[in-house]
Every structure is written in structure tokens, then in C-alpha cells.
Amino acid sequence: MAQFALPKNSKIKTGQLTDASDGAKNSKIFKVYRYDPETGENPRWDKYKIDLSKCGPMMLDAIIYIKDKVDSTLTFRRSCREGICGSCAMNIDGTNTLACLKAIDDVKGDVQISPLPHMPVVKDLVPDVNHVYAQYASIEPWLKTDSPTPTKERLQSSHDAQLLNGADGHGPAMCILCFCCSTSCPSYWWNGDKFLGPAILLQAYRWITDTRDEATGERLDALEDPFKLYRCHTIMNCTNTCPKGLNPAKAIAEIKKQMITRQC
Numbered sequence: 603m604a605q606f607a608l609p610k611n612s613k614i615k616t617g618q619l620t621d622a623s624d625g626a627k628n629s630k631i632f633k634v635y636r637y638d639p640e641t642g643e644n645p646r647w648d649k650y651k652i653d654l655s656k657c658g659p660m661m662l663d664a665i666i667y668i669k670d671k672v673d674s675t676l677t678f679r680r681s682c683r684e685g686i687c688g689s690c691a692m693n694i695d696g697t698n699t700l701a702c703l704k705a706i707d708d709v710k711g712d713v714q715i716s717p718l719p720h721m722p723v724v725k726d727l728v729p730d731v732n733h734v735y736a737q738y739a740s741i742e743p744w745l746k747t748d749s750p751t752p753t754k755e756r757l758q759s760s761h762d763a764q765l766l767n768g769a770d771g772h773g774p775a776m777c778i779l780c781f782c783c784s785t786s787c788p789s790y791w792w793n794g795d796k797f798l799g800p801a802i803l804l805q806a807y808r809w810i811t812d813t814r815d816e817a818t819g820e821r822l823d824a825l826e827d828p829f830k831l832y833r834c835h836t837i838m839n840c841t842n843t844c845p846k847g848l849n850p851a852k853a854i855a856e857i858k859k860q861m862i863t864r865q866c
């Protein structure tokens with residue numbers, strides 16, 4: 603019988619525990635994935651015990667505290683700390699989410715933090731997003747028109763704007779491109795080279811559904827492919843995971859529907 607084993611260099615080793623809690627009662631252990639390809643060493647789990655009364659309430663606060671006060675070599679992305687930029691996306695306690703929106707209190711016991719799954723790792727908690735951004739560029743995410751450019755802006759009715767923003771504020775234009783959804787999608791794990799994945803398909807839908815855009819037929823043509831769109835099997839992990847409460851699975855279903863009913 604065939605036997606499968608991880609390559610030696612992908613086995614995660616046990617790292618070190620740094621106790622920076624000074625014996626505080628209100629302390630917690632953060633188990634963090636560490637990897638630096640330049641060292642040639644395997645990834646490892648380092649643990650940091652910190653005093654929670656010294657940092658803010660969110661997971662990102664704890665990670666920033668660790669970097670500032672305990673271990674400056676820890677590498678991660680973040681910018682807005684408001685759930686807007688999408689850069690602090692990572693896997694926390696087994697779920698892809700935004701570290702700045704996830705409360706420390708939500709996780710009982712130790713917290714395990716690793717990079718978004720199934721993406722190459724640049725360092726520690728930083729995934730390589732070059733491929734997914736190339737896929738984003740491939741859907742041409744800008745307004746395409748043939749009609750003469752108006753002298754003022756292209757106006758849109760509030761009904762049409764709602765198609766983008768959503769009646770409840772959770773429409774496709776609210777996506778922050780954090781990629782929590784794509785990296786939780788089993789189809790994207792296995793076919794990420796050709797399947798566009800939920801984040802990019804939601805963006806494709808955002809332009810298809812924009813009533814100011816005049817390239818709907820061209821956009822649908824570009825998605826008419828066994829892999830780019832149809833590798834979605836409606837598993838719904840994407841929608842369940844989205845930290846902004848968006849519904850990429852529904853957007854994908856809408857594109858499939860438009861493929862059948864299209865008149866352009």
C-alpha cells in the first residue's frame with residue numbers, strides 16, 4: 603500500500619517557550635508558527651506567555667505586544683487594525699480570520715496562530731500573495747466602458763448602487779481582499795493554479811453586476827472555463843469563514859446563473 607509522508611523540511615518542530623508574564627494571574631500562552639526560509643531550518647512553534655493586562659483586547663494587540671516587548675523577530679502584516687485593509691488575515695485557533703477583529707477572550711486556553719493555509723510562506727505569519735493578486739489582475743478589476751466619457755461622473759441609481767454595497771452593507775463591493783475565504787476553500791487548495799477561488803470570483807461578480815460597466819459579456823466569456831469558475835462545488839467554507847460577513851458562494855452561484863441566462 604502506498605504510504606505518504608510529509609517532506610522532512612515541512613515538519614513543524616517544537617520551538618521555545620518565552621515566559622514574559624512576570625507571574626501575572628491574567629496571562630495566556632500564544633503558540634505561533636515561525637519560519638524563516640533564509641535559515642534553511644524547519645518551521646517551528648514558538649510559545650509566548652504574556653500578561654494580558656499589558657496589551658489590548660484583540661489578537662492583533664497580543665501579536666504587536668509580543669513583537670514590541672518580547673521578540674522583535676516575529677514577522678506579520680498589519681495596517682489599519684480596524685478590519686478594513688485585510689492585511690492581518692491569519693489562521694487563529696483553526697479558523698481564518700482578521701487578527702484585529704478577533705478578541706483574545708474568544709479563545710479559551712492557549713491560542714494557536716499560523717499563516718493563512720495553503721499559500722507559500724514568506725516568513726512567519728506572512729503568506730505570499732503574488733499568485734492571488736495575479737489572479738485578481740486577470741479579472742480586470744476596473745470599470746470598462748465603450749460609451750463616450752461623460753463630462754461629470756457616471757451616476758448610478760441607489761437601487762443599482764445597492765447591488766454593489768448590499769441592502770445590509772454586505773455586498774460584493776465591501777470585500778477587503780483578505781483571502782480568508784480562498785484559503786479556506788478545499789477546491790482552491792487543490793486547484794488554486796487554475797481555479798480563481800471565492801475572493802477573486804466575488805470581485806469578478808462585483809464588476810459583472812456594476813450597471814455602469816459595459817463589458818459584462820466579455821467578463822462572462824473570460825470565466826467560461828472548466829477551472830476558473832466551475833471548480834466551485836458549493837462547499838460554503840468561504841461564506842462561513844468571511845470575517846466581514848460577505849457571501850462569496852452566493853456571488854459564484856449568481857455568476858453561474860448569469861452564464862445560463864446570458865443575453866450578451
Ligand code: SF4
Nearest residue numbers: 787834835837838840
Ligand atoms: S462555495 Fe465554492 S468557492 Fe466557496 S468554499 Fe465552497 S467550493 Fe470554495
Ligand code: SF4
Nearest residue numbers: 777778780781783844
Ligand atoms: S469575501 Fe470576505 S473573506 Fe473573502 S476576501 Fe473578501 S472580505 Fe476576505
Ligand code: FES
Nearest residue numbers: 682683688690702
Ligand atoms: S490590520 Fe487591517 S484588517 Fe486587520
